[in-house]
Amino acid sequence: MTQTPTGFGDPNAYRAIFFDETQEHLANVEAILLRLRPDEASPGLQGDFNAIFRAVHSIKGSAAMLGCDDMAGLAHLQENLLDLLRKDERPLEAGDVEALLRAGDALQAQALRHRGMTDRAPDTSAVEALLRDQLARPRIGAQGAQSGPVRRAFSVTLGPLVAAIDAGDLEMMLAGLGEMGSVADTRIDNQPGGSVAFSVELEGTAADLESVLALVVPTDITTIEPAGASAPVKAAPQPVPSDDLGDELFVDPAVFKQRRAASEPAPAIAPAPGPASAPALLADLHEPVSVAAAETGYIRVSIEKIDLLVNLVGELVITEAMLARSAASQEDGTAPTFSDAGLADLSRHTRNLQEAVLAIRMLPISNVFSRFPRLVHELSARLGKRVELKFGGESTELDRGLIEKISDPLTHLVRNAVDHGLETAETRIACGKPPVGTVRLHATQRGGSVVIEVSDDGRGLDRERILAKAARMGIPVAADATDAQVWQLVFLPGFSTAEQVTDLSGRGVGMDVVRRNIQALGGSVDISSAAGWGTTVTVSVPLTLAIVEAMTVSVGGATYVLPLASVAESLRIEAQQIHRLPHEGDTLRVRDDWLPVLHLARLFPPAQAAAEAGGIAVIVEAEGRRVALVVDELVGQQQVVVKSLEANYRRVPGLSGATVMGDGSVALILDVSHLVRLCAAREPASP
Amino acid sequence: MQPAFARTAEPAQAPVRQREFLTFRLGAENYAIDILKVQEIRGWEQPTAIANSPAFIKGVINLRGVIVPILDLRVKFQLPQASYDEFTVVIILNIASRVAGVVVDSVSDVLSLPEDAIRPTPEFSSATFDTRYIPGLATVGDELMILLDIEKLLTGADMALVDGASH
Numbered sequence: 001m002t003q004t005p006t007g008f009g010d011p012n013a014y015r016a017i018f019f020d021e022t023q024e025h026l027a028n029v030e031a032i033l034l035r036l037r038p039d040e041a042s043p044g045l046q047g048d049f050n051a052i053f054r055a056v057h058s059i060k061g062s063a064a065m066l067g068c069d070d071m072a073g074l075a076h077l078q079e080n081l082l083d084l085l086r087k088d089e090r091p092l093e094a095g096d097v098e099a100l101l102r103a104g105d106a107l108q109a110q111a112l113r114h115r116g117m118t119d120r121a122p123d124t125s126a127v128e129a130l131l132r133d134q135l136a137r138p139r140i141g142a143q144g145a146q147s148g149p150v151r152r153a154f155s156v157t158l159g160p161l162v163a164a165i166d167a168g169d170l171e172m173m174l175a176g177l178g179e180m181g182s183v184a185d186t187r188i189d190n191q192p193g194g195s196v197a198f199s200v201e202l203e204g205t206a207a208d209l210e211s212v213l214a215l216v217v218p219t220d221i222t223t224i225e226p227a228g229a230s231a232p233v234k235a236a237p238q239p240v241p242s243d244d245l246g247d248e249l250f251v252d253p254a255v256f257k258q259r260r261a262a263s264e265p266a267p268a269i270a271p272a273p274g275p276a277s278a279p280a281l282l283a284d285l286h287e288p289v290s291v292a293a294a295e296t297g298y299i300r301v302s303i304e305k306i307d308l309l310v311n312l313v314g315e316l317v318i319t320e321a322m323l324a325r326s327a328a329s330q331e332d333g334t335a336p337t338f339s340d341a342g343l344a345d346l347s348r349h350t351r352n353l354q355e356a357v358l359a360i361r362m363l364p365i366s367n368v369f370s371r372f373p374r375l376v377h378e379l380s381a382r383l384g385k386r387v388e389l390k391f392g393g394e395s396t397e398l399d400r401g402l403i404e405k406i407s408d409p410l411t412h413l414v415r416n417a418v419d420h421g422l423e424t425a426e427t428r429i430a431c432g433k434p435p436v437g438t439v440r441l442h443a444t445q446r447g448g449s450v451v452i453e454v455s456d457d458g459r460g461l462d463r464e465r466i467l468a469k470a471a472r473m474g475i476p477v478a479a480d481a482t483d484a485q486v487w488q489l490v491f492l493p494g495f496s497t498a499e500q501v502t503d504l505s506g507r508g509v510g511m512d513v514v515r516r517n518i519q520a521l522g523g524s525v526d527i528s529s530a531a532g533w534g535t536t537v538t539v540s541v542p543l544t545l546a547i548v549e550a551m552t553v554s555v556g557g558a559t560y561v562l563p564l565a566s567v568a569e570s571l572r573i574e575a576q577q578i579h580r581l582p583h584e585g586d587t588l589r590v591r592d593d594w595l596p597v598l599h600l601a602r603l604f605p606p607a608q609a610a611a612e613a614g615g616i617a618v619i620v621e622a623e624g625r626r627v628a629l630v631v632d633e634l635v636g637q638q639q640v641v642v643k644s645l646e647a648n649y650r651r652v653p654g655l656s657g658a659t660v661m662g663d664g665s666v667a668l669i670l671d672v673s674h675l676v677r678l679c680a681a682r683e684p685a686s687p
Numbered sequence: 688m689q690p691a692f693a694r695t696a697e698p699a700q701a702p703v704r705q706r707e708f709l710t711f712r713l714g715a716e717n718y719a720i721d722i723l724k725v726q727e728i729r730g731w732e733q734p735t736a737i738a739n740s741p742a743f744i745k746g747v748i749n750l751r752g753v754i755v756p757i758l759d760l761r762v763k764f765q766l767p768q769a770s771y772d773e774f775t776v777v778i779i780l781n782i783a784s785r786v787a788g789v790v791v792d793s794v795s796d797v798l799s800l801p802e803d804a805i806r807p808t809p810e811f812s813s814a815t816f817d818t819r820y821i822p823g824l825a826t827v828g829d830e831l832m833i834l835l836d837i838e839k840l841l842t843g844a845d846m847a848l849v850d851g852a853s854h
Contacts (some may be wrong), residue, residue, distance in 0.1 A: 603738075647753070649747060649753060660749045668735065
């Protein structure tokens with residue numbers, strides 16, 4: 001072949017799609033694998049195995065075509081194992097699930113290397129050995145004839161075709177079949193009304209062949225005949241009236257399974273062959289077709305394009321605000337230049353457009369949750385605990401940027417819940433609890449934020465032990481501190497109460513990092529717990545990072561933006577309220593509290609000092625501390641579009657970004673956490 | 688036709704390549720920068736100052752939704768006067784996948800120079816200005832053009848324009 005098939009004009013674009021799809025396939029496969037219950041008699045698994053098989057097969061085909069031979073090889077091994085399972089040659093074992101999960105990880109690692117994200121080729125020999133071991137496990141009904149792979153010959157006719165097959169797909173299918181065995185006598189008349197015919201020899205059954213062909217052409221125009229046989233068998237899964245158990249070549253696996261179950265007296269693994277189960281199995285086999293049809297409702301769009309759209313709409317919002325302002329300023333003048341109705345429309349459409357565009361960036365939080373079944377699966381195996389993971393509100397939507405940033409803190413919380421929160425099965429039974437512990441993840445939207453709860457029904461936080469640890473660390477705690485105040489101690493750096501440090505958690509770098517990361521997103525973390533009943537950690541983050549509700553203040557003619565979430569209150573300073581402490585800076589009395597004072601004009605010296613400086617104190621709060629920030633004036637409250645300062649300039653201490661104001665000028669956004677930490681550093685006694 | 692194995696140590700023997708430069712004035716001198724680095728030329732608008740930054744960094748502006756730092760080469764090169772009026776010009780540059788604006792006295796012309804017209808910068812024993820940023824000099828008519836490697840200059844450590852470069 002010298003000519004590239006039309007479907008793959010740009011190999012790089014195709015590679016990108018391949019990696020994306022591989023990612024998706026692997027995620028699907030993992031989700032299905034974790035749902036399977038090995039070593040239990042569960043009917044209707046063929047549908048699952050077929051879905052996994054299809055995913056792995058399409059990875060294999062594309063990988064081979066793009067020259068990722070290591071991936072193709074590994075996928076091929078997986079296919080062999082899956083093939084065995086879906087033909088019900090032996091029951092599913094825990095080892096199968098484990099081997100397939102590991103193989104998925106290895107494929108992922110290989111894909112990363114091909115993408116150039118890592119240079120290290122993963123060592124897959126262990127995984128391959130694992131897969132081979134599982135392949136070699138004894139099969140049921142192994143009666144000599146089935147012991148080794150048998151090559152079988154088929155002649156295949158696809159047609160009459162309703163429409164021409166995509167040249168790339170056809171190429172891929174033939175290449176895939178060629179890899180499974182050998183393809184010969186290919187006659188291609190690829191046009192409507194024409195047909196494609198070839199003969200193929202491979203290690204597999206007619207059903208295998210059909211599943212490969214089904215990726216490209218509908219099954220109802222596929223005819224598969226054993227080479228040399230006279231009676232053609234329609235590949236469409238119709239029960240074939242045959243009583244010969246040995247003739248399993250052309251029998252639909254579901255029907256075969258049913259018959260074998262009936263003929264074998266009470267096999268431990270076979271499902272109860274109720275009359276209703278056969279149609280159900282057939283339905284399972286056909287389900288993926290409708291799934292494929294539903295997928296066409298989506299298109300893949302690169303993130304850059306969406307970010308560009310978000311930026312452009314942000315510009316439009318600002319332009320609209322400028323127009324509205326200049327229209328308002330002309331009202332007292334002579335002739336109005338703009339029609340009021342037109343302006344109102346413009347402003348409404350702009351707002352709707354902005355909402356719609358931001359909605360594109362929103363992803364359901366299930367994108368984060370979906371990684372936890374695997375984590376909990378591994379943790380529970382390692383710790384010898386029995387854990388059930390429950391989800392709620394997975395469809396709650398969150399900005400894409402947040403989804404990425406929130407997954408690490410949440411992973412930490414889930415790990416904590418399983419490792420520290422839940423007891424072992426024995427302890428739970430001794431406490432009168434069910435042996436299986438529950439970890440629950442729940443997300444809801446409340447106003448402009450998303451609240452995520454990570455709760456467990458484990459032992460709960462130990463008030464006495466936390467207090468003892470605080471005493472050891474020299475942290476003063478009031479004797480009558482409420483539980484809520486005691487739990488706050490957990491968020492202090494270096495605070496970990498785990499009695500023994502496991503390799504999973506408990507190094508004391510946990511909760512303070514979680515809190516810092518969440519606060520960096522403009523969110524907050526709270527913890528509630530009852531001894532013996534469990535612990536709930538509540539994480540609240542804003543819906544989007546792109547837009548922030550903000551308070552604008554001015555200092556010496558310069559405008560600064562404060563995220564409203566961190567503003568507690570603001571008040572006019574009376575002279576007698578502010579006091580200067582020796583070597584410590586100023587302190588401001590707010591009701592019964594004395595707060596450290598930061599003069600914004602001293603932190604960010606303005607070009608020209610204001611005539612009457614520092615009249616207003618804004619009390620800001622972050623990391624559990626409050627600081628009085630002295631400014632000249634409060635300007636207003638508005639939504640601002642957050643822009644990066646680092647993109648073209650550099651990080652500036654004390655600033656978290658910039659925004660464009662209604663008049664097109666730039667205002668800087670203050671980093672409240674940094675300001676609060678400045679004060680903390682000034683307090684000599686603090687740990 | 689030159690035989691392939693001929694020694695071509697002198698650049699004059701290679702086919703003469705033309706390079707295009709944007710020239711501008713800073714004080715009494717003419718400077719030239721690679722035109723491929725220039726995104727656009729704008730009039731001066733008052734940027735938002737960032738306190739505690741070096742004097743030559745005038746602040747940041749909103750360039751169609753992108754926050755762009757503006758620096759004044761006149762301040763950087765310690766020229767006596769740096770005033771801002773409606774004739775002050777800002778060259779918006781695209782360097783190392785970043786956007787930045789530089790203020791100069793005036794933009795003069797687009798100049799096409801053959802490569803062999805560029806002479807190496809003489810070595811100064813005690814340079815007040817770091818000649819690493821000046822790959823060469825060229826004479827156009829009677830005037831001297833100072834070639835400026837604007838990318839090297841702006842991403843250099845003393846510009847504090849890029850994270851990590853300054854500390």
